[in-house]
Amino acid sequence: MIAGIDLGTTHSTGLSAAEALADRIVRNGQQRDPADFAAWLQQSPELQPPADAGAVNLATWQRLMKGTTPFPQANFEQLADRFQWYDRDSSRECYDMAALGHSMHLCWLLVPGNETALARYMHLENAPVSVVQARTRVARLSGPWHPLRARIQALSARTRHEMRETLHYLVGVPVMAHVALPPPLQRRQVMFWAAACDALHHSVPSRRRFTRRTVALALLLTCALLAAIAILRGAFSSSPGNADSDRSSLQPPHEANP
Known part of the structure; x- marks a missing residue:
């Protein structure tokens, strides 16, 4: 009994x-x-x-x-x-x-609703972590995988530093490929951020490949932005209003102003 x-x-x-x-x-x-x-x-x-x-x-x-x-x-x-x-x-x-x-x-x-305790767990005296920041960091390591968004975020040195600290607290650094992850962390996201933060247990060539890919992505985004600006400028200069203005500027003064 x-x-x-x-x-x-x-x-x-x-x-x-x-x-x-x-x-x-x-x-x-x-x-x-x-x-x-x-x-x-x-x-x-x-x-x-x-x-x-x-x-x-x-x-x-x-x-x-x-x-x-x-x-x-x-x-x-x-x-x-x-x-x-x-x-x-x-x-x-x-x-x-x-x-x-x-x-x-x-x-x-990592259970939803315990973000306050999570933020307190990751808190450092010289680098405090808010509840919103804790939730954001965990979201980068879980949920749907968006590789382009992740690579853009990884271009920030500050973000990489924050994610290295997060991996240190939640997974351990360096991250081993066979490490068991607490849910809801996803292996693909964890391995990406470990490589981005140079916190992955891997070879030098792997780090170099990741660096080259990140630089290539940055160059691609820059070229795409410049191309978009050029297209917008071309569209603006070829608009009817601008064409009439250009023709008026080429006419003699007495023709341009009857």
Whole structure:
């Protein structure tokens, strides 16, 4: 029994009471700040203490052990302490708990609605990051891929510096091709910005190819802009009003002004 609940399988969800309680623990950990979560763990009647604490411990661990569940690291550490996951005699001692908690924390930061925490996570004393900036940077690494827009953005040294810092916090620098990315980050966007920021683990020829392509794009855009200006000038000079004005300027004064 857990707080008067039968630990057998519940008929409505097919989950045992221990599994249902583990789901509730994870949900509360995802939604509450550390102080509020600590109070909830202390005050929740279902956790004071459950008769089958081992089943709850195992079910909770199974929901977090892969490191892909969005979960704030401070709350994960509270659970690890409560369930003694850090103990040397624990069967989980082969896991790198710090890395596991960090991985879930990154997933949690990238959940829509957590941009304030994300901006605070990427904040530097000499380079503060606003919520809007944090959202913009993540958008460059996720969502639909627009290669031309990305290459234009990458022409800015400031943008490249910002994205290198972003990759440092969210992926790690240098970026390895096999690195597992937290959702919603997309591999194509991450690899592009890693190359643009010279933060990709690759050879010198690859960096040179990227530089040549970027320079070629800049030249192409410049030529297109100059061609558009020339076309507009030609259209303006060939307009009827300008043609009449030109003819009037070529006539003798007494013909131009009757």
